[in-house]
Amino acid sequence: MAGLGGDGSHADGGPARHIPVLLDEVIAALQPASGKHIVDGTFGAGGYTRRILDAGASVTAIDRDPTAIAAGRALEQEFPGRLTLVQGRFSELDTLVQGTPDGIVLDIGVSSMQIDEAERGFSFQKDGPLDMRMSSEGVSAADVVNRLKLGDLARIFNFLGEEKNAGRIARMIDKRRVSEPFTRTRDLANAIEALVGRHPKDRIHPATRVFQALRIFVNDELGELARALFAAERALQPGGRLVVVTFHSLEDRIVKRFFTDRLGGTGGSRHLPQVHERLPSFTPLGKGMVGPSPEEEERNPRARSAKLRAAIRTANPPLAADLTIFGLPKLPDANDLNRN
DSSP states (O other), rough: OOOOOOOTTTTOOOOOOOOOTTHHHHHHOOOOOTTTTEEESSSSSSSHHHHHHTOOOOEEEEEEHHHHHHHHHHHHHHSSEEEEEEEGGGGGGHOOOOOOEEEEEEEEEEEHHHHEEEEEEESSSSSOOOOOSSSSSSSSHHHHHHSSHHHHHHHHHHHHOOOOTTHHHHHHHHHHHHHOOOOHHHHHHHHHHHHHOOOOTOOSTTTTHHHHHHHHHTHHHHHHHHHHHHHHHHHHTTTEEEEEEEOSHHHHHHHHHHHHTTTEEEETTTSOOOEEEEEOSEOOOTTTBOOOOOOOOOGGGGTOOEEEEEEEEEESSOOOOGGGGGGGOOOOTTHHHHHO
16 A cells, blocks of 8 residues: 655556555564564555565454455465455454554555556546545545535645645636536546646646545545554554554654654643643654665655654553544545435
8 A cells, every 4th residue: 555655656647566665664663473463454465464474473454445355365375374354444453353463554545556447546647437435435536526615625635635726726626517527537637737737847747636635535544544543552462563654744744643642741731730641652663754765766766755653562551542633624524425
């Protein structure tokens, strides 16, 4: 699995096939070995899982995409009794996994295999339906584009896509969809390009950030990540390792804030008397964020924006699962489109 990198290569096609990012660094942080149980919360093409299995550990691999689970059955047969595939959301991993794992790895975002499949609608390199659903269930990107209020569209493009032309693009969509709804990826991409324009030297297509925002919103990726971190905290045994690889600043910010909060310290306002001491649920692993080597960036351009953060679970109880620590803005609920 992989999120949109800083080069924007995914929404407009990107590299052809999936290459696990920071693979050596992930394995070094997890330290899989015979007798250990590791959870791969984002199975994808199984790159991390295979290396963990090769190290002798057993793996519970989770993916919300039924296509990924079906493709992993061959690997399951290759390692009988040591690989368990589970279709589900990694935000629920503490209820999906049996026992208390020794390690959990999360590789955030959309996989290259999904990008390559035009019918999934993640990319506009090949024309396909405007879908973007990882689990093939719920509200699609077409539902969002054609039915969400203009102001909500602009907020989504601005925050989740960091798109400077968010308002202009939202107004264009709102005007066009009245007479002709958007149903295809290239139709939307071409409409955005016609509005914004594109310099011949531009490396990033002008629709890339909008597609990124739609994908994140449709799949509630930031909310899923936040809830997955809390679930991992509840699931890991003392000494267990949590390793998270992100590809986008929004994702990395959530992971960084989670680990900072979980290091413990004093609760309450700095302007008021000390309220209580919060015992840490994690201790740092390593010196902080780890990025790709120049050699990996050259070999796999998709790795350029990757960041790895890791920590070790303490024996203290989990802290409160408070989503406010992430500072996420209030965005519309995609499910409201179906309810309404």
